[in-house]
Amino acid sequence: MAATLRALASLISASADTIDARCAAAGTSFPDLEGAPGASAVSSEAVYDDPAISRSADIIIAAAGQLIAAVRRPQDSLFNLAYSVIIPAALRTANLACVPEIIREEAPVQCHVDVLAKKNNTDPLKLGKLTLYALLIAAGVLRLLVTHHVFREVEPNVFANNRISCVLDSGKDVSILKDSPLEKYVEAEGYCAIVDAMADEIGKALLHFPQTLIDPSRPGSDIHEMDTAFNRAFNFDRQIFDWYGLPENSFYLARVTEVLNDTRRLSPPGAIARAYPWGDVPEGATVVDVGGGLGLLAMDVMREYPKLNMIIQDRPGMLEEAKKYWHRQMPDTPVTFQAHDFFEPQPANKPVVYILSLILHDWSDEWSAKILRHMRNGALAETRIIIVEHVLQHACRTDNAADITPGANEDVFPEPLLPNGGLARANPYLLDVQMMGAMNGQEKTLEHMKRVLHMGGWKIEHISRVPNAFRPYIIAAPL
């Protein structure tokens, strides 16, 4: 056992040495968690462009997570896991109270809790009159977050931003945010929309996940597409996208579109333009972003290949958000916005490429196959789909790691680490359960993805990976 602890510690040490050496060779230094005054969150991320640094960082994360699990008393680990549901609530509170923005405006690096409370029109000393914001902030929301390395407590009750809280900062003026809460999320610099949504409608839905999943009257087939944890939590019997489309939920729709933007920004700009041989697609050829949302992927392609006939398809409400977004970002680039239900026949004429980003993971296999079948019926023999989705690895070592599908070879972490990278790669597994709870979907292993594609009339041709991209690009061809 001590040998495992030592092995994990050695991995951490050796990887830290690699990072140090690579940074020294490049004449830079690894960004400090405390954050350097004046350094933007974006500039501090450039260090990960070096694949050796990025890989070493992953090894450290995987090993450190495993080391903590191995060394901590198991009941302490279990308690911490059970209690971790509180962290999104604390993060959202700091987000809604604009703590990162207030700290940025009040002082470059720090801010007393009194100032935070005053900005929110409360007085931390008048305990009888405390509002929720001041009470939670004063009583420990920030300290809980500091304990998890978000913000710093630089003196008793004096809090400063650090490298993590900086990426929660919307970059907007607090005065604007007070009058227009939605403004915080619209093309924000930080990832505040995802933090807000996870502790709001998504978090509420997930609290209903266990009872929904184990309900014996719910065998889990596609007839239960509208009996998800979300449906039960909101007592709503249609799809989550219908809920977002209700007039009274326009705030949630606008915010969830910004969640898509946050998600997109987890990959380097223009990653999809490097994931596919777009140069071989003739000018004027039709490309369809199916269920395109804001059309973020289409936009990445059109920035580099503006002569394509790009069609963004989605539900009418989402398309209105997309039009506004394109108008702000790329007003001079001609694209077509086409209202289309992907459970109906594909209306686009002879598409050469379909983009299908974060769609299949929303639906059961049967419903995913219906979407794919309609796309297949509208396709040419040479049409390809670029599917932007995670490919989940098993968490055990397998004999068949070397799949013959080009690009499928898994990124296996060395012994004694979990082969799938453990905490270094945990997000796709969190998303998997999120998709099961919010919709009736799933992230998929490679075998699972192949099966669903086959049901819809497609097969995987290869998997394209772009350095530091959050997801791979699965290129599928007609069967």
Ligand SMILES: C[S@@+](CC[C@H](N)C(=O)[O-])C[C@H]1O[C@@H](n2cnc3c(N)ncnc32)[C@H](O)[C@@H]1O
């Ligand atoms: C997770 S989002 C992905 C958006 C976009 N592809 C991206 O990666 O940013 C799912 C999208 O599917 C759209 N959608 C849901 N049901 C649909 C349907 N029946 N027909 C067309 N689009 C639909 C939603 O409006 C939403 O934009």
